[in-house]
Amino acid sequence: MRSKMKDVAQKAGVSTATVSHVINGTRYVSENTKKKVYQAMRDLNYSPNFVARSLRSSSSKTIGLIIPAKEMDTSGFFFMSIAHSIEKKLKEIGYQLILSNSNEEIENEIQQINMFKNQMIDGLIMAPTYGDHSYLKEFEDQLPIVFIDRKPEGIDCDCVLVDNFKGTYEAMNHLIHKGHQRIGYISGPLGLTTSDERLRGYKHALLENNLQVDESMIVIDEASLEAGKKAMAFLLEQSKCTAVMIGNNILTLGSVVTLNKSKIQVPEEMAVIGYDNYEWTEATNPPLTIIKQPIHEIGEKAAELLLARLENPQKESSRVSLPSSLEIRSSC
Template sequence: MASIKDVAIKAQVSTATVSHVINGTRFVAEETKDKVFSAMEELDYRPNRIARSLRSRKSYTIGLLVPLVAEDTSNFFFMSIANGIEQVLKDNGYNLILSNSNEDVDTERDQIRVFNSQFIDGLIIAPVNGEDCNYEKELSGDYPVVFIDRHPAGLNGDMILVDNRQGTHEAVTTLIKRGHEKIGFITGSLGITTSDERLEGYKEALENHQLPIDENYMKEGPATFQQGYQLAKELHEAKVTALFVANNVMTMGAVSYLQEKEVKVPEEMAIIGYDDYDWMKITSPPLSVVRQPAFELGKAAVEQLLKRVEGSQDEPVEIMLDSELILRGSC
């Protein structure tokens, strides 16, 4: 196994410089850092993290807690967030521990308690957003926390969010400008801030164009393929001419229904989905979507968390990232 001395020889620097680069204990020029990191990679050198933790009183480990559900393809969204987080952590010498709340409040509390018993430097969490959540009680560890994607009610802390209302408003406005007045809205369970914000964006777009808000055109159900299929069927039978589907898995179900019934898209039914995945580009026609900047959200979250880990005492921040309407052939 390579040693720190081997890295120093390879990078043509002193062992002290290698140590400073690894531990961040002194300023080192970027060019020198690059030489050290390149040498470490070539030699497959791994610092002794236990010794490093004892010296610095840091574990160089960050926790990530997200609500993954087996049948929900939005898991790709959270994995994209994790990729953004990992990229920044790798550049800064940190590791990531991923945990799953399974969209369940009790499981979420249990997982936070597990993190409290471990030696982590910080936690990034996409909250379940249950009505009875009491994060002040569970988050009692002496580490900073950054919330992502969802805004827990009554909590003042660092938040990195996506403007769901703006993205939905833009999408529905586009449908209106293309001549649609009967626009159906399909959503997963409400009560989660992301779902609620998308519904608000839908209603605001209708109101801004003096169109009535018809409760019969708004369909809510569990975020599953089957519900997307069923709710698209109900709205098709209600004679809507366009659909906005507020999550990816229900979009799949809605598209499946339209294809099975040979509904012409967009001539007979226009449709815009949420999130942007490869399958949406190969439907016939390709699907218009609201894209969330998942990777960028992960990077912004961990950059804010590392500021806290390094001792920043600034006021809590709320960063709102823009979503993006991507128009293809379905509307």
């Protein structure tokens, strides 16, 4: 039997009015209480119904977009560039885009989705955060969803992804063919398909070239500037690697700061390959070799998939995998 709002309230130990305020964002509710309500919603597989939506006689011509940009994280530029491409594509046929940010927290993500539902959007594009997304099954047949950049857990929907495994694998082979055998790796937290596949590509390239995977040369930490600084400092002090592959942009930036501070000559003493073709990567000395993701194509394809889903809600889900490319500069 479908759970009701009062069931959520009872399980969370709050009033139904509080649950309503959390769902609709109509009044301040403490973060602790929000977490209790969201946990109760997940435990009960509860989602507000779509009666109001089904009674609507026409399209709102509005699409929602949720990105997971954290403060002081350069991924904000990545996702905003994708948002620009989505908006441009949607405008061509008279749709508008509403943007929201989960801040890489699933509770915020749920809140933003509920807000969008109340605004009667026609469809949703989102880069999912960490965690189980089976809660979306409740209404996936009523709200078309396209996932970008990351494949979510617990639900099968249209996705536009980048082949992170192949991109990292090819970058590693470039380093290996340059003669490097001890190659360090710096990654953000695992649990997202992007991070998981990049690490898998790193390890596969080593093993395919009969090189040992040395776990002491793999550093996994939060995706932040400080974490990148510390990770590179650790590799310089504790390992004998001659090259390093870095799994995202903010960690690359932090690593470069440490290399400069330590007066390490790149690439003579340490070859470096990072992720994403941000302008700053060309301004370093020397310019960084990077794995370039097809940012604009991600946005365009996501918009196309969502519009196709609106046109044919019953079609089978699609998974688009776009290639990245290795932009070779002077750092390796």
